[in-house]
Amino acid sequence: MANEKFLLGIDIGGTSVKLAFLTEEGDIVHNWEIPTNIENNGSSIIPDIGEAVHKKLAELNIPHENLKAAGVGAPGPIDTEKGVMFEAVNLGWPDNFPLRDLVQEAVGVPVAIENDANSAALGEMWKGAGKGAKDLIAITLGTGVGGGVIVSGDIVHGAKGAAGEIGHITAVPQGGYMCNCGKAGCLETVASATGIVRTAKELLADYTGDSPLKGLNDITAKDIFDSAQAGDELALSTVDTLADHLGLALANIGSVFNPERIVIGGGVSKAGDFLLGKIEQAFKKYAFKPVGESTEIVLAQLGNDAGIAGAAWLAANKN
Amino acid sequence: MANEKFLLGIDIGGTSVKLAFLTEEGDIVHNWEIPTNIENNGSSIIPDIGEAVHKKLAELNIPHENLKAAGVGAPGPIDTEKGVMFEAVNLGWPDNFPLRDLVQEAVGVPVAIENDANSAALGEMWKGAGKGAKDLIAITLGTGVGGGVIVSGDIVHGAKGAAGEIGHITAVPQGGYMCNCGKAGCLETVASATGIVRTAKELLADYTGDSPLKGLNDITAKDIFDSAQAGDELALSTVDTLADHLGLALANIGSVFNPERIVIGGGVSKAGDFLLGKIEQAFKKYAFKPVGESTEIVLAQLGNDAGIAGAAWLAANKN
The missing domain is CATH 3.30.420.40 (ATPase, nucleotide binding domain)
Structure with missing residues (x-):
């Protein structure tokens, strides 16, 4: 040594x-x-x-x-x-x-x-889920939504260092929630842990059916994924809403960059293959066909x- | 010599x-x-x-x-x-x-x-509207919508050479028109010359007001821009629809990649500063603030x- x-x-x-x-x-x-x-x-x-x-x-x-x-x-x-x-x-x-x-x-x-x-x-490019890829997008779904864009093996910074702000893609052009950044309808408002909880509460407000989420004082993202995997309809449509927004945003990034891989990490990604499958489905629906076929969506491997x-x-x- | x-x-x-x-x-x-x-x-x-x-x-x-x-x-x-x-x-x-x-x-x-x-x-990067920029997006609004993405002074090709397919960003996630690529709702279906003519015809079908476009057998993109600049309301809302779709798509690309410049060319861009102003307005509305402030939208200079x-x-x- x-x-x-x-x-x-x-x-x-x-x-x-x-x-x-x-x-x-x-x-x-x-x-x-x-x-x-x-x-x-x-x-x-x-x-x-x-x-x-x-x-x-x-x-x-x-x-x-x-x-x-x-x-x-x-x-x-x-x-x-x-x-x-x-x-x-x-x-x-x-x-x-x-x-x-x-x-x-x-x-x-x-x-x-x-x-x-x-x-x-x-890190994910070097030692994790992006290993071997030179063009990749990493997105972190946590309290907020962050990202990094790698082209030819190096980070893209952009004109004012604001490249990679995937969380501030406008996902809801009309009537979206205000984001901390001062703009409305950011991806972060619907695809973060905070966002998915808000979506669930919103759907619950008009929901007459039964749902395990109804009895909870303080719903977490984990509660929603657990209930969805157990087959709860309201939780499922909450997850579908997130997957649809995320799949659309990633498909549109994909059509511009056609990265080899999109690596999804952060707390929300702990929902694992269940969430990944739904994101992939939406991604393939919205992506330019050659992109849908060549850009792979994978879960981050390195965690913290x-x-x-x-x-x-x-x-x-x-x- | x-x-x-x-x-x-x-x-x-x-x-x-x-x-x-x-x-x-x-x-x-x-x-x-x-x-x-x-x-x-x-x-x-x-x-x-x-x-x-x-x-x-x-x-x-x-x-x-x-x-x-x-x-x-x-x-x-x-x-x-x-x-x-x-x-x-x-x-x-x-x-x-x-x-x-x-x-x-x-x-x-x-x-x-x-x-x-x-x-x-x-070409635009070297001798035209992109001169001096190393990170730029070029978009061509013609019969279709094409694009090129430049990072650090070179083209981004992506995993399967499908980078730069800006025309196939999904601009209308629900109920969009079919695109030649086999997917529905592509930016090309609403922001090309063909797309804007279709939007005008669609708006005309339900329009009870007066418009110079009503008397035309065969509406062209140029007719629409000419009427819009002359103040015709229907033509104006047609152009606004295009500018809104384009501004949103460019803002979302901008938030991922924060290029120094976005260069707009092709036949539709002959509408010049009138169209550019409307695209800029939508772009600033939908873009992450530092991107709206640092990414410039300009008209192509080299034409053919x-x-x-x-x-x-x-x-x-x-x-």
């Missing part, structure tokens, strides 16, 4: 920072977490990371010179070339925060940074480790 | 082949056309091109060694790496047609080939020369 070179993957979230040493092939050798301290405008987050890394190197008897490079995924818009982060509101950092240089100083190796959704997309794997990919390929 | 190097641009269409000698900077030095002879499975198309090129070189006193390379745009799906064309039904060529090698033999210089819509997109310019770009950059 003493002569092996390692990559450092860092995935900064609002409550914890995930850290890992990985081989140059992207296999995790050791991973751990530290809390994200957002007090004092998040001013101790990066010193905390530096300290944690140096301590862990010592603990594992890895000489610092065996650390080759680091990659960072962080929650917000990033200018990867300048190495700065904008509007990192949930970490408390000021605008135009020089994230790359500060982490570089703290860990003592070259650093590349990326938005966390993009980093997770890269996708960000770390992507950060390590950045470390290996962007330094 | 004797020592200057030239690029050869070839744009193969169903009725004519456009040819041009261009400088290495992409400026047309001389251009001309020959008819496309689709008889005998299009077997004389490429010999005709070879003969025309050699004759024209002699006529202009350009030594063959001053021809550096050639690019070809052709109407159908193409494997640019293998240099073959699939399903070139309207030229009569068999499937898996080795277009690149045959043209190379006929003109005696290295050749790169590309689908014609992609070639036009590259876009394909030739793109073919010359291929000659300069892909050989």
Whole structure:
């Protein structure tokens, strides 16, 4: 182990920072977490990371010179070339925060940074469900809906770094719900965990039939999927609504990009093959035929480790 | 002129082949056309091109060694790496047609080939409305709706070469018209010249008011735009319908890919700033805010020369 070179993957979230040493092939050798301290405008987050890394190197008897490079995924818009982060509101950092240089100083190796959704997309491409693909779209169905777009093996950033905002595709052009982004009818309002719960409640309001969801005080996305798989009609039509919106949006992205794979991750994707089958069905219905035949929809494989794997990919390929 | 190097641009269409000698900077030095002879499975198309090129070189006193390379745009799906064309039904060529090698033999210089819509997109990027942009979408509103997607200065082909099929985005998810592609509700069914005429006829059927379109035997897209600009309400709502569908589709592409520019060309785009303003309005309504602010929608500038310019770009950059 003493002569092996390692990559450092860092995935900064609002409550914890995930850290890992990985081989140059992207296999995790050791991973751990530290809390994200957002007090004092998040001013101790990066010193905390530096300290944690140096301590862990010592603990594992890895000489610092065996650390080759680091990659960072962080929650917000990033200018990867300048190495700065904008509007990192949930970490408390000021605008135009020089994230790359500060982490570089703290860990003592070259650093590349990326938005966390993009980093997770890269992770799935390198070590997960996207393995071997060079053109892929990753979409994360969680509290919100995030995404990353990869063309020719690299992230597409776009004119203002706003590429990959799949959650803000307008899925409901007329009469849609307001989204946090200030626009109405975003995919996120109907295809996130929050969105599917709202759809269920809306359908329940006019529903005269029986449904296990009726007795619940606080419906969750999991309740809906469980009931749907058990055959409950209301839950089924809730899931169908989500699958239809998602299938349409993905089909339309597909007709423009024809990616090899679309990787679906995030909490909602835990509904697994049951949900995947319904999304695929809608996708094939709405997609240009050659796209429906050549673009594969698959479930993400790395779960919470996708960000770390992507950060390590950045470390290996962007330094 | 004797020592200057030239690029050869070839744009193969169903009725004519456009040819041009261009400088290495992409400026047309001389251009001309020959008819496309689709008889005998299009077997004389490429010999005709070879003969025309050699004759024209002699006529202009350009030594063959001053021809550096050639690019070809052709109407159908193409494997640019293998240099073959699939399903070139309207030229009569068999499937898996080795277009690149045959043209190379006929003109005696290295050749790169590309689908014609992609070639036009590259032309606008190099010498037209996309100048200076590296991420752009080109969309052609004609009898059908075609497109080309450029990321980091190069065409996105996708898994099965079906990227850029913007015309087959599903714009009308329920109750849309059948498209030639075999799917219903494609953008092409509502945003092409054919589509807008159909929309006008549909609106006219239930319209009790007065409209200059009522007296026409055979409504054209131009009639609709002319009447709309003159203030006719029915024509205006026809144009608004097109702009709304197109603005939504472009906004959704924009949120995934945040291109610097979206270039709108083709016959329908001759409606100019009047149409552009309406598309922009719909685009801004449906686009993720940072995309609405950073992605510019512009009219194509090269008209029928876009394909030739793109073919010359291929000659300069892909050989």
